[in-house]
Amino acid sequence: MFTLTDITQPSTAEEAYSTLIKRKNNQVIGGSAWLRMGKKRIGTGIELSNLNLDYIKDEDSFVEIGAMTTFRTLETSLVLKDNFGSIIEDSVKDIIGVQFRNVVTVGGTIYSKFGFSDLIVALLALDCDVELYKAGRMSLAEFLNKKYEKDLLLKIYINKKNSTSSYKSLRNAKSDYPLLNVSVSKTDSNIKICVGARPQIATIATKASEFLSGKELNDENINIASQIASDELVFGSNMRASREYRCEMSKVLIKRALMEVK
Ligand SMILES: Cc1cc2nc3c(=O)[nH]c(=O)nc-3n(C[C@H](O)[C@H](O)[C@H](O)COP(=O)(O)OP(=O)(O)OC[C@H]3O[C@@H](n4cnc5c(N)ncnc54)[C@H](O)[C@@H]3O)c2cc1C
Known part of the structure; x- marks a missing residue:
């Protein structure tokens, strides 16, 4: 659990920001679920409930x-x-x-x-x-x-765009972190394919998205696009999955997501 020297509930964003930059260890508190997993010693915790940002x-x-x-x-x-x-x-x-x-x-x-x-x-x-x-x-x-x-x-x-979209993820156990997650959107004939938990941050598979944009979403094109995406993206290994497993499974999740925006 983290510790706080002090806590403030600013009533303007300006006040929150000026407190945030005043000392290196001052920190914003959101839901604090992540923060409480660590042992950080925070100077002033800046709690945002009075800024009316819950809407x-x-x-x-x-x-x-x-x-x-x-x-x-x-x-x-x-x-x-x-x-x-x-x-x-x-x-x-x-x-x-x-x-x-x-x-x-x-x-x-x-x-x-x-x-x-x-x-x-x-x-x-x-x-x-x-x-x-x-x-x-x-x-x-x-x-x-x-x-x-x-x-x-x-x-x-x-x-707001007239898009259809889909999200897919893969977990080793129900409440675990995802070992891979994928989202896809289709706006007119433009396709955007995104992959996260690689384990690096989510990114857009630009070559695969460009390949598929304007094309018919048939099985052949979907297979080619998922292969392009798995080739162009960088995957890594951690305790949840190997680089090779992530790379293979990305093709499966991308295909499933694309089938849903067809
Ligand atoms: C046990 C556990 C399991 C989880 N599993 C998953 C999962 O499977 N999938 C998933 O996607 N996520 C998962 N998460 C992450 C979770 O969904 C949240 O993303 C995470 O808890 C951060 O949100 P918070 O409100 O708790 O942030 P906090 O813990 O309050 O803050 C996190 C960081 O963000 C900063 N911060 C907070 N709000 C702001 C703001 N408005 N502006 C600037 N900085 C800010 C804080 O200073 C801190 O550095 C998990 C988290 C935990 C603790």
């Missing part, structure tokens, strides 16, 4: 989600289901249990850029932007590639 807003061309929104809220949101189908719900619904999902937050997850993250890979297939207090708004893909810098993640935006 999902349905706007004309996008859906806005506050950083303190929990996985359970995502999972049960009709706004998300109506606009993006079940991809977001599917990505979070198997993580541990309902009580856990009532605690963990969008901000804590995206800011941490966990390689295994189920939510990040799902959002990457959609047209998603993140908004940080200092660095401002940028695409999720850009944020994932950006060098670490202390900042405050305030909200995300998912642009």
